[in-house]
Amino acid sequence: MAKVLLLQGNQACAEGAIAAGVTFFAGYPITPSTEIAEIMAKRLPEVGGKFIQMEDEIAGIGAIVGASLTGKKVLTATSGPGFSLKQEFIGYATIAEVPIVIANVQRVGPSTGQPTAPAQGDMMQARWGTHGDHPVIALTPASVPECFTLTIKAYELSEKYRMPVLLMLDEIIGHMREKIEIPDYDTIEKPVRKGPRVGPSEFKAYEPDSDGVPPMADFGTGYRYHVTGLVHDETGFPNGSAAATEKLLKRLHDKVERDIDKITMYEEYKLDDAEIAIVTYGGTARSAYAAIDMAREEGIKVGMFRLISVWPFPEKEIAQLAEKVKVIVVPELNYGQMVGEVKKAAEGKVPVKPMSKYDSEPISPKELLAFVKNL
């Protein structure tokens, strides 16, 4: 039965995971993400799942990689310092193609920074935090209901493309309480992993289908395959040749790029006749809705392009936007991160103005309105 509840973003994320069929969580507490771990500790055993508090964030992500290999849907949650620690395993899950989901509830950094204050300063770390070339999928919810739906979406993408998916909350969204209508979990379609269609003797663990994604066998089912972070060929065994290296790296990128239109998610708010476009995401988008409504009352033609999938970045859509409007404003809670991507996509067709705030406080609708009026 559907229920209407008042929940925090972190709670909605945890419930979204349960609704998606997650049965394994491993992590390490850190503000402002801790509620996710606490809820999973209570909820998972109720549904027959497992929760374990590990000795650090590296162990947390390591354990979910292991659990995922047995066919389970898995989650870990963290914030800034812990997100830094997880980077090496994010690369591992990318090259070894192990589906995992990581929630990062952003706080002010660098280092311990401001543990309880909001920021959006990990957007570039989400893109480039692990070493080497790699594709990334990262989603940014802007409301409590969206924490729920995007968490389910994260599993759909992670299982489909066999890769890590990052849920980039910020402290505003993680700790904000809102009304949310939660459907009966039985009515929610559980994302499924594509399994092998051949028997163990014919199975090549990393031989992709035409979608670039190899079917994945669960450990313990007789396929007996090898998982490694070394460059490997279709057999899954290390292969250090130039040809194998190029082939693997290209396939890892291609499986995402070929579906970029399906993966890209964004929302347009009052953009139709807009002369000024605000491009933003997450908690900051909430102030943008209000600022736009206030500006519209004063006759200013402003609208918002809200990034939902920040990575892959909607380059094509921003390029089109740059053809339409007179100026783009990019408010974000950092020293200027996504604004660089917007500039790159706009290719100088239109001025792109950063509105960076890094004093640990959210951008208020009034501040944003004043910024727009002063353009």
Place this chain on the structure above:
Amino acid sequence: MEKLIEKYYRPRLPHIWCPGCGNGIVTSSIIKAIDKLGLDQDKTVIVSGIGCSSRASGYLNFDTVHSLHGRALPVATGIKLADPELNVIVITGDGDGTAIGGNHFIHTARRNINLTVILFNNNIYGMTGGQYSPLTPTDSKATTAPYGTLERAFDIAELAKAAGATYVARGTAFHANMLVDVIAKGISHDGFSLIEAVTQCPIYFGRQNKKGDASTMLKTQRDHAVTVEAAKKLSPEQLEGKFKIGVLHQSEAPEYTKQYQGIIDRAQKGAK
């Protein structure tokens, strides 16, 4: 032996190990132990970290994970907790298991989760060419200790025991049959088991420290190892410079994944 090779090894030659390396002996001891116990090959998983020793996982015909440097234990913990039906065996090196992975080592032991860890102790970082590890004896030469090492080595068996491991054993590449036996006992033990397998690295440890060739190093293992039984009859002076082999510690404690089932039962009763 040929049957064991066909059954348990993947046809992936050549391997990466140097001539005279003891890793092949230790790996075959693991296989013999698995065979002796008749473990279901489809229900046995081998997880390793990064290092020469950790390459063993790729040669063995099971579900295998070659994970990250130092991180085999968290991955193995995730596999075992997610599916307690699986036999999970961990292969690690002295650097992998006790330096970068040292924190995971003590915590995994403390949880008493049913994993069997075989730590290949060659006293050196082999893969990266001879730097010192936490198990390099004091005053040894290493490429990063050209004037000799200052640090004291861990006694990994004592560390494991203190951290809560419920089965601790030591064997050597020389005493290969005994190694099979202590590994088999470790796999059968319901809890966290550590088996330290002393193995020779003639190239990166032996050469720098004038330990002789592989056969000399094997003889050194023979001459310095004392069985637990024999050690009981020796005085502390007689044991000076020797190390014990055999089962060093065994105790009973609740196993983690079984305990967790109790949590599930409790939560599900409460939820209803």
